[in-house]
Amino acid sequence: MKKILTISIVVISLLLLAVAGFLGYVAVDGIPSYAAPQPNIEPIASTPERVALGEKLVLASCADCHLNSTTNTLGGQQLRDVPPAFGTLYAANITRNRQHGIGAWTDQELVGLLRTGIGRDGRYRVVMPSFVQMSDEDLASIVAFLRSDSPLVRATPTPSRAQEPSLLAKVLFHTVMKPTPLPAAPVTAPDSTDALAYGRYLVIGRYKCYDCHSKDFKTNNALEPEKSEGYLGGGNEMVNRQGRPVRARNITGDADTGIGDWTEGQFAQALRFGQSPHGPLGYPMPKYSRLSAAEVHALYTYLQAVPKIRNATAEDGPAAL
Ligand code: HEC
Numbered sequence: 001m002k003k004i005l006t007i008s009i010v011v012i013s014l015l016l017l018a019v020a021g022f023l024g025y026v027a028v029d030g031i032p033s034y035a036a037p038q039p040n041i042e043p044i045a046s047t048p049e050r051v052a053l054g055e056k057l058v059l060a061s062c063a064d065c066h067l068n069s070t071t072n073t074l075g076g077q078q079l080r081d082v083p084p085a086f087g088t089l090y091a092a093n094i095t096r097n098r099q100h101g102i103g104a105w106t107d108q109e110l111v112g113l114l115r116t117g118i119g120r121d122g123r124y125r126v127v128m129p130s131f132v133q134m135s136d137e138d139l140a141s142i143v144a145f146l147r148s149d150s151p152l153v154r155a156t157p158t159p160s161r162a163q164e165p166s167l168l169a170k171v172l173f174h175t176v177m178k179p180t181p182l183p184a185a186p187v188t189a190p191d192s193t194d195a196l197a198y199g200r201y202l203v204i205g206r207y208k209c210y211d212c213h214s215k216d217f218k219t220n221n222a223l224e225p226e227k228s229e230g231y232l233g234g235g236n237e238m239v240n241r242q243g244r245p246v247r248a249r250n251i252t253g254d255a256d257t258g259i260g261d262w263t264e265g266q267f268a269q270a271l272r273f274g275q276s277p278h279g280p281l282g283y284p285m286p287k288y289s290r291l292s293a294a295e296v297h298a299l300y301t302y303l304q305a306v307p308k309i310r311n312a313t314a315e316d317g318p319a320a321l
Protein backbone atom coordinates (compact mmCIF):
# COMPACT_ATOMS: atom_id res chain seq x y z
CA MET A 1 0.00 0.00 0.00
CA LYS A 2 2.70 2.42 1.08
CA LYS A 3 4.73 1.56 -1.97
CA ILE A 4 1.78 2.25 -4.29
CA LEU A 5 1.25 5.59 -2.56
CA THR A 6 4.91 6.54 -3.02
CA ILE A 7 4.80 5.55 -6.67
CA SER A 8 1.59 7.58 -7.21
CA ILE A 9 3.15 10.65 -5.59
CA VAL A 10 6.21 10.32 -7.80
CA VAL A 11 4.09 9.87 -10.93
CA ILE A 12 1.86 12.82 -10.10
CA SER A 13 4.84 15.03 -9.31
CA LEU A 14 6.45 14.11 -12.62
CA LEU A 15 3.23 14.85 -14.46
CA LEU A 16 2.90 18.24 -12.76
CA LEU A 17 6.50 19.00 -13.65
CA ALA A 18 5.85 18.05 -17.26
CA VAL A 19 2.76 20.30 -17.41
CA ALA A 20 4.66 23.19 -15.81
CA GLY A 21 7.52 22.61 -18.26
CA PHE A 22 5.13 22.61 -21.23
CA LEU A 23 3.42 25.82 -20.05
CA GLY A 24 6.79 27.48 -19.53
CA TYR A 25 7.91 26.45 -22.99
CA VAL A 26 4.64 27.61 -24.57
CA ALA A 27 4.76 30.96 -22.75
CA VAL A 28 8.23 31.65 -24.13
CA ASP A 29 7.73 30.13 -27.58
CA GLY A 30 4.50 32.11 -28.11
CA ILE A 31 3.29 31.52 -31.64
CA PRO A 32 4.91 28.47 -33.25
CA SER A 33 6.90 28.48 -36.49
CA TYR A 34 7.17 25.77 -39.13
CA ALA A 35 9.01 25.25 -42.40
CA ALA A 36 7.68 27.80 -44.93
CA PRO A 37 5.33 26.03 -47.38
CA GLN A 38 6.42 25.78 -51.02
CA PRO A 39 3.42 24.93 -53.16
CA ASN A 40 4.29 23.81 -56.64
CA ILE A 41 2.43 26.44 -58.71
CA GLU A 42 2.91 28.42 -61.89
CA PRO A 43 3.02 32.25 -61.63
CA ILE A 44 -0.61 33.44 -61.48
CA ALA A 45 -1.81 35.31 -64.59
CA SER A 46 -4.29 38.12 -64.00
CA THR A 47 -7.46 38.09 -66.11
CA PRO A 48 -10.58 40.29 -65.68
CA GLU A 49 -12.56 37.14 -64.78
CA ARG A 50 -10.14 36.22 -62.01
CA VAL A 51 -10.06 39.75 -60.58
CA ALA A 52 -13.89 39.87 -60.55
CA LEU A 53 -14.23 36.47 -58.87
CA GLY A 54 -11.39 37.31 -56.48
CA GLU A 55 -13.13 40.53 -55.43
CA LYS A 56 -16.35 38.64 -54.72
CA LEU A 57 -14.53 36.01 -52.64
CA VAL A 58 -12.45 38.56 -50.72
CA LEU A 59 -15.54 40.63 -49.89
CA ALA A 60 -17.28 37.47 -48.65
CA SER A 61 -14.43 35.80 -46.75
CA CYS A 62 -11.61 38.24 -45.93
CA ALA A 63 -12.88 41.83 -45.65
CA ASP A 64 -14.72 41.35 -42.33
CA CYS A 65 -11.32 40.84 -40.68
CA HIS A 66 -8.92 42.78 -42.92
CA LEU A 67 -10.91 45.90 -43.90
CA ASN A 68 -9.73 49.02 -42.14
CA SER A 69 -12.59 51.51 -41.92
CA THR A 70 -10.26 54.52 -41.63
CA THR A 71 -8.32 53.90 -44.84
CA ASN A 72 -11.12 51.91 -46.53
CA THR A 73 -8.51 49.43 -47.72
CA LEU A 74 -7.52 45.94 -46.55
CA GLY A 75 -4.90 47.63 -44.36
CA GLY A 76 -5.73 45.50 -41.31
CA GLN A 77 -7.28 46.25 -37.93
CA GLN A 78 -7.58 45.00 -34.40
CA LEU A 79 -10.02 42.08 -34.30
CA ARG A 80 -12.82 43.28 -32.01
CA ASP A 81 -14.52 39.92 -31.81
CA VAL A 82 -11.75 37.85 -30.24
CA PRO A 83 -12.88 36.52 -26.83
CA PRO A 84 -10.87 38.44 -24.17
CA ALA A 85 -9.46 35.16 -22.84
CA PHE A 86 -7.53 34.91 -26.13
CA GLY A 87 -5.65 38.20 -25.76
CA THR A 88 -5.47 40.94 -28.40
CA LEU A 89 -5.11 39.97 -32.05
CA TYR A 90 -4.71 42.04 -35.23
CA ALA A 91 -5.48 41.22 -38.86
CA ALA A 92 -2.49 42.13 -41.03
CA ASN A 93 -2.17 44.73 -43.77
CA ILE A 94 -2.74 42.79 -47.03
CA THR A 95 -2.71 45.74 -49.44
CA ARG A 96 -0.13 46.04 -52.23
CA ASN A 97 2.27 48.06 -50.04
CA ARG A 98 5.68 46.37 -50.35
CA GLN A 99 6.92 47.12 -46.86
CA HIS A 100 3.80 46.75 -44.71
CA GLY A 101 1.44 44.79 -46.95
CA ILE A 102 1.93 41.80 -49.22
CA GLY A 103 3.36 43.68 -52.23
CA ALA A 104 6.68 41.87 -51.89
CA TRP A 105 5.22 38.37 -51.38
CA THR A 106 5.48 35.95 -54.32
CA ASP A 107 2.42 34.08 -55.66
CA GLN A 108 3.90 30.92 -54.18
CA GLU A 109 4.20 32.52 -50.74
CA LEU A 110 0.63 33.83 -50.84
CA VAL A 111 -0.85 30.52 -51.95
CA GLY A 112 1.30 28.72 -49.36
CA LEU A 113 -0.09 30.92 -46.59
CA LEU A 114 -3.72 30.67 -47.74
CA ARG A 115 -3.48 26.87 -47.95
CA THR A 116 -1.63 26.21 -44.70
CA GLY A 117 -1.75 29.30 -42.46
CA ILE A 118 2.06 29.48 -42.42
CA GLY A 119 3.70 32.71 -43.56
CA ARG A 120 6.77 33.09 -45.76
CA ASP A 121 8.86 33.61 -42.62
CA GLY A 122 7.53 30.31 -41.21
CA ARG A 123 5.45 31.97 -38.48
CA TYR A 124 1.97 30.51 -38.07
CA ARG A 125 -0.67 33.17 -38.85
CA VAL A 126 -3.11 32.55 -36.03
CA VAL A 127 -6.91 32.87 -36.17
CA MET A 128 -6.70 33.47 -39.92
CA PRO A 129 -8.66 30.60 -41.56
CA SER A 130 -6.71 28.39 -43.97
CA PHE A 131 -8.25 27.30 -47.25
CA VAL A 132 -7.01 23.78 -47.83
CA GLN A 133 -10.15 22.64 -49.76
CA MET A 134 -10.45 25.73 -51.99
CA SER A 135 -9.95 25.13 -55.72
CA ASP A 136 -6.70 26.25 -57.33
CA GLU A 137 -8.71 28.55 -59.61
CA ASP A 138 -10.52 30.26 -56.70
CA LEU A 139 -7.19 30.78 -54.91
CA ALA A 140 -5.59 32.16 -58.07
CA SER A 141 -8.53 34.58 -58.36
CA ILE A 142 -7.99 35.82 -54.80
CA VAL A 143 -4.29 36.40 -55.49
CA ALA A 144 -5.11 38.17 -58.79
CA PHE A 145 -7.48 40.48 -56.91
CA LEU A 146 -4.94 41.23 -54.15
CA ARG A 147 -2.56 42.39 -56.92
CA SER A 148 -5.20 44.35 -58.86
CA ASP A 149 -5.72 48.13 -59.02
CA SER A 150 -8.88 47.91 -56.88
CA PRO A 151 -9.08 50.77 -54.33
CA LEU A 152 -9.51 48.09 -51.63
CA VAL A 153 -5.91 46.92 -52.06
CA ARG A 154 -4.36 50.36 -52.77
CA ALA A 155 -0.87 50.33 -51.21
CA THR A 156 -1.45 51.54 -47.65
CA PRO A 157 1.48 52.23 -45.30
CA THR A 158 -0.24 51.00 -42.10
CA PRO A 159 2.22 48.74 -40.23
CA SER A 160 0.88 45.29 -39.31
CA ARG A 161 0.89 44.82 -35.55
CA ALA A 162 2.41 41.95 -33.61
CA GLN A 163 -0.08 39.58 -31.96
CA GLU A 164 -0.59 39.68 -28.18
CA PRO A 165 -1.99 36.21 -27.44
CA SER A 166 -2.83 35.10 -23.89
CA LEU A 167 -1.23 31.99 -22.38
CA LEU A 168 -4.46 30.09 -23.11
CA ALA A 169 -4.27 31.11 -26.78
CA LYS A 170 -0.61 30.05 -26.92
CA VAL A 171 -1.52 26.64 -25.49
CA LEU A 172 -4.23 26.26 -28.16
CA PHE A 173 -1.78 27.28 -30.93
CA HIS A 174 0.53 24.51 -29.73
CA THR A 175 -2.16 21.86 -29.41
CA VAL A 176 -5.53 21.96 -31.21
CA MET A 177 -5.05 24.88 -33.60
CA LYS A 178 -2.56 23.72 -36.18
CA PRO A 179 -1.60 24.63 -39.74
CA THR A 180 -3.07 22.51 -42.53
CA PRO A 181 -0.88 20.63 -45.03
CA LEU A 182 -0.57 21.59 -48.70
CA PRO A 183 -2.95 19.53 -50.86
CA ALA A 184 -1.19 16.57 -52.44
CA ALA A 185 -2.92 16.97 -55.82
CA PRO A 186 -4.50 19.79 -57.85
CA VAL A 187 -7.85 20.94 -56.40
CA THR A 188 -10.65 21.51 -58.89
CA ALA A 189 -14.25 22.61 -58.25
CA PRO A 190 -17.08 20.40 -59.53
CA ASP A 191 -19.23 21.69 -62.38
CA SER A 192 -21.78 24.25 -61.22
CA THR A 193 -24.61 22.33 -62.93
CA ASP A 194 -24.13 19.41 -60.50
CA ALA A 195 -25.97 21.14 -57.63
CA LEU A 196 -25.18 18.57 -54.95
CA ALA A 197 -21.44 18.33 -55.65
CA TYR A 198 -21.10 22.05 -56.30
CA GLY A 199 -23.02 22.85 -53.09
CA ARG A 200 -20.70 20.62 -51.10
CA TYR A 201 -17.71 22.43 -52.61
CA LEU A 202 -19.13 25.84 -51.68
CA VAL A 203 -19.77 24.71 -48.08
CA ILE A 204 -16.39 23.10 -47.43
CA GLY A 205 -14.05 24.74 -49.96
CA ARG A 206 -15.07 28.15 -51.23
CA TYR A 207 -16.96 29.73 -48.31
CA LYS A 208 -16.18 27.32 -45.46
CA CYS A 209 -19.71 27.58 -44.03
CA TYR A 210 -19.05 24.35 -42.09
CA ASP A 211 -16.17 25.98 -40.20
CA CYS A 212 -18.51 28.34 -38.32
CA HIS A 213 -21.69 26.24 -38.51
CA SER A 214 -20.49 22.97 -36.91
CA LYS A 215 -20.19 22.36 -33.18
CA ASP A 216 -16.89 24.02 -32.32
CA PHE A 217 -13.87 25.39 -34.22
CA LYS A 218 -11.68 23.19 -32.03
CA THR A 219 -13.28 19.91 -33.16
CA ASN A 220 -13.52 20.78 -36.87
CA ASN A 221 -11.71 18.49 -39.28
CA ALA A 222 -10.12 20.57 -42.06
CA LEU A 223 -9.03 17.59 -44.15
CA GLU A 224 -12.30 15.65 -43.85
CA PRO A 225 -14.83 18.39 -43.04
CA GLU A 226 -17.83 16.02 -42.89
CA LYS A 227 -16.15 14.39 -39.88
CA SER A 228 -16.30 17.67 -37.94
CA GLU A 229 -18.35 17.24 -34.78
CA GLY A 230 -21.97 18.26 -35.32
CA TYR A 231 -21.34 18.95 -39.03
CA LEU A 232 -23.47 21.99 -39.97
CA GLY A 233 -25.68 21.48 -36.91
CA GLY A 234 -24.73 24.87 -35.39
CA GLY A 235 -23.98 25.73 -31.78
CA ASN A 236 -20.44 27.07 -32.29
CA GLU A 237 -20.17 30.08 -30.00
CA MET A 238 -18.64 33.27 -31.38
CA VAL A 239 -18.59 36.91 -30.34
CA ASN A 240 -20.33 39.73 -32.18
CA ARG A 241 -18.97 43.25 -32.68
CA GLN A 242 -20.48 44.37 -29.36
CA GLY A 243 -18.50 41.63 -27.61
CA ARG A 244 -21.63 39.58 -26.88
CA PRO A 245 -21.76 35.82 -27.49
CA VAL A 246 -23.63 34.66 -30.60
CA ARG A 247 -24.15 31.07 -31.70
CA ALA A 248 -23.98 29.91 -35.30
CA ARG A 249 -27.26 28.25 -36.23
CA ASN A 250 -28.27 24.81 -37.39
CA ILE A 251 -28.26 24.82 -41.21
CA THR A 252 -28.99 21.11 -41.76
CA GLY A 253 -32.41 20.11 -43.12
CA ASP A 254 -34.00 19.43 -39.71
CA ALA A 255 -37.45 21.02 -39.98
CA ASP A 256 -37.76 22.19 -36.34
CA THR A 257 -34.25 23.41 -35.52
CA GLY A 258 -32.58 23.72 -38.95
CA ILE A 259 -33.67 25.07 -42.32
CA GLY A 260 -35.71 22.06 -43.48
CA ASP A 261 -38.91 24.14 -43.52
CA TRP A 262 -37.40 27.05 -45.49
CA THR A 263 -38.06 27.72 -49.16
CA GLU A 264 -35.15 28.40 -51.47
CA GLY A 265 -36.38 32.00 -51.68
CA GLN A 266 -36.17 32.46 -47.90
CA PHE A 267 -32.70 30.92 -47.94
CA ALA A 268 -31.54 33.30 -50.70
CA GLN A 269 -32.91 36.26 -48.73
CA ALA A 270 -30.99 35.18 -45.59
CA LEU A 271 -27.69 34.74 -47.43
CA ARG A 272 -27.78 37.77 -49.70
CA PHE A 273 -29.44 40.31 -47.42
CA GLY A 274 -29.07 38.87 -43.92
CA GLN A 275 -32.85 38.54 -43.53
CA SER A 276 -33.77 35.18 -42.00
CA PRO A 277 -37.40 34.18 -41.31
CA HIS A 278 -36.25 34.55 -37.67
CA GLY A 279 -35.26 38.21 -38.18
CA PRO A 280 -32.12 40.09 -39.20
CA LEU A 281 -28.81 38.21 -39.07
CA GLY A 282 -25.81 39.93 -37.53
CA TYR A 283 -22.02 39.66 -37.58
CA PRO A 284 -20.10 37.33 -37.76
CA MET A 285 -22.49 35.79 -40.33
CA PRO A 286 -21.00 37.21 -43.55
CA LYS A 287 -23.21 39.02 -46.07
CA TYR A 288 -23.00 37.06 -49.30
CA SER A 289 -24.49 39.86 -51.39
CA ARG A 290 -22.92 38.71 -54.65
CA LEU A 291 -23.93 35.03 -54.56
CA SER A 292 -25.06 33.85 -58.01
CA ALA A 293 -28.39 32.07 -58.50
CA ALA A 294 -26.46 28.84 -59.24
CA GLU A 295 -24.58 29.17 -55.95
CA VAL A 296 -27.76 29.74 -53.93
CA HIS A 297 -29.44 26.78 -55.58
CA ALA A 298 -26.43 24.49 -55.02
CA LEU A 299 -26.01 25.53 -51.36
CA TYR A 300 -29.72 24.98 -50.70
CA THR A 301 -29.75 21.59 -52.45
CA TYR A 302 -26.70 20.34 -50.58
CA LEU A 303 -27.72 21.61 -47.13
CA GLN A 304 -31.15 19.95 -47.44
CA ALA A 305 -29.37 16.68 -48.31
CA VAL A 306 -26.73 16.45 -45.52
CA PRO A 307 -27.53 14.26 -42.46
CA LYS A 308 -30.08 16.16 -40.38
CA ILE A 309 -29.08 17.15 -36.86
CA ARG A 310 -31.60 18.17 -34.24
CA ASN A 311 -29.94 21.00 -32.35
CA ALA A 312 -31.88 24.07 -31.28
CA THR A 313 -30.43 27.54 -30.75
CA ALA A 314 -32.22 30.48 -29.17
CA GLU A 315 -34.07 31.70 -32.29
CA ASP A 316 -35.88 28.34 -32.61
CA GLY A 317 -37.99 29.27 -29.60
CA PRO A 318 -38.93 27.29 -26.49
CA ALA A 319 -40.89 24.63 -28.42
CA ALA A 320 -37.75 23.34 -30.14
CA LEU A 321 -35.40 23.52 -27.14
C1 HEC B 1 -11.01 35.68 -38.83
C2 HEC B 1 -10.27 36.79 -39.38
C3 HEC B 1 -9.57 36.62 -40.71
C4 HEC B 1 -10.11 36.26 -41.92
C5 HEC B 1 -11.54 35.86 -42.22
C6 HEC B 1 -9.03 36.33 -42.88
N1 HEC B 1 -7.87 36.71 -42.26
FE1 HEC B 1 -6.05 37.01 -43.14
N2 HEC B 1 -5.21 37.32 -41.33
C7 HEC B 1 -5.91 37.42 -40.13
C8 HEC B 1 -4.96 37.67 -39.06
C9 HEC B 1 -5.33 37.82 -37.58
C10 HEC B 1 -3.68 37.75 -39.66
C11 HEC B 1 -2.37 38.04 -38.97
C12 HEC B 1 -1.93 36.84 -38.24
C13 HEC B 1 -0.60 37.01 -37.60
O1 HEC B 1 0.13 37.98 -37.85
O2 HEC B 1 -0.30 36.10 -36.85
C14 HEC B 1 -3.88 37.51 -41.07
C15 HEC B 1 -2.85 37.48 -42.00
C16 HEC B 1 -3.03 37.38 -43.38
C17 HEC B 1 -1.97 37.43 -44.35
C18 HEC B 1 -0.46 37.51 -44.02
C19 HEC B 1 -0.01 38.93 -44.02
C20 HEC B 1 1.30 39.13 -43.29
O3 HEC B 1 1.96 40.14 -43.55
O4 HEC B 1 1.64 38.34 -42.43
C21 HEC B 1 -2.56 37.35 -45.59
C22 HEC B 1 -1.86 37.38 -46.93
C23 HEC B 1 -3.98 37.24 -45.38
N3 HEC B 1 -4.24 37.26 -44.03
C24 HEC B 1 -4.91 37.14 -46.38
C25 HEC B 1 -6.26 36.81 -46.18
C26 HEC B 1 -7.20 36.50 -47.24
C27 HEC B 1 -6.88 36.57 -48.72
C28 HEC B 1 -8.36 36.14 -46.63
C29 HEC B 1 -9.64 35.66 -47.29
C30 HEC B 1 -9.53 34.60 -48.23
C31 HEC B 1 -8.18 36.28 -45.19
N4 HEC B 1 -6.88 36.68 -44.95
C32 HEC B 1 -9.17 36.05 -44.24
C33 HEC B 1 -7.26 37.30 -39.96
C34 HEC B 1 -8.16 36.90 -40.93
Ligand code: HEC
Binds near residue numbers: 248250258267284
Ligand atom coordinates in the same frame (compact mmCIF):
# COMPACT_ATOMS: atom_id res chain seq x y z
C1 HEC C 1 -17.70 33.51 -39.80
C2 HEC C 1 -18.69 32.53 -39.39
C3 HEC C 1 -19.79 32.15 -40.37
C4 HEC C 1 -19.65 31.74 -41.68
C5 HEC C 1 -18.37 31.57 -42.49
C6 HEC C 1 -20.98 31.43 -42.15
N1 HEC C 1 -21.89 31.69 -41.16
FE1 HEC C 1 -23.93 31.49 -41.33
N2 HEC C 1 -24.17 32.25 -39.46
C7 HEC C 1 -23.15 32.54 -38.58
C8 HEC C 1 -23.72 33.06 -37.35
C9 HEC C 1 -22.94 33.50 -36.13
C10 HEC C 1 -25.12 33.08 -37.52
C11 HEC C 1 -26.15 33.60 -36.53
C12 HEC C 1 -26.26 35.10 -36.70
C13 HEC C 1 -27.12 35.79 -35.70
O1 HEC C 1 -27.48 35.19 -34.68
O2 HEC C 1 -27.45 36.98 -35.95
C14 HEC C 1 -25.37 32.54 -38.86
C15 HEC C 1 -26.63 32.38 -39.43
C16 HEC C 1 -26.90 31.73 -40.61
C17 HEC C 1 -28.21 31.42 -41.12
C18 HEC C 1 -29.56 31.74 -40.45
C19 HEC C 1 -30.16 30.47 -39.87
C20 HEC C 1 -31.42 30.69 -39.10
O3 HEC C 1 -31.98 29.71 -38.58
O4 HEC C 1 -31.89 31.84 -38.99
C21 HEC C 1 -28.04 30.76 -42.31
C22 HEC C 1 -29.09 30.20 -43.23
C23 HEC C 1 -26.61 30.67 -42.54
N3 HEC C 1 -25.94 31.28 -41.50
C24 HEC C 1 -26.04 30.04 -43.64
C25 HEC C 1 -24.67 30.10 -43.94
C26 HEC C 1 -24.10 29.60 -45.17
C27 HEC C 1 -24.86 28.86 -46.27
C28 HEC C 1 -22.76 29.90 -45.13
C29 HEC C 1 -21.73 29.66 -46.22
C30 HEC C 1 -22.08 30.13 -47.55
C31 HEC C 1 -22.51 30.55 -43.85
N4 HEC C 1 -23.69 30.66 -43.17
C32 HEC C 1 -21.26 30.97 -43.43
C33 HEC C 1 -21.79 32.42 -38.83
C34 HEC C 1 -21.21 32.10 -40.06
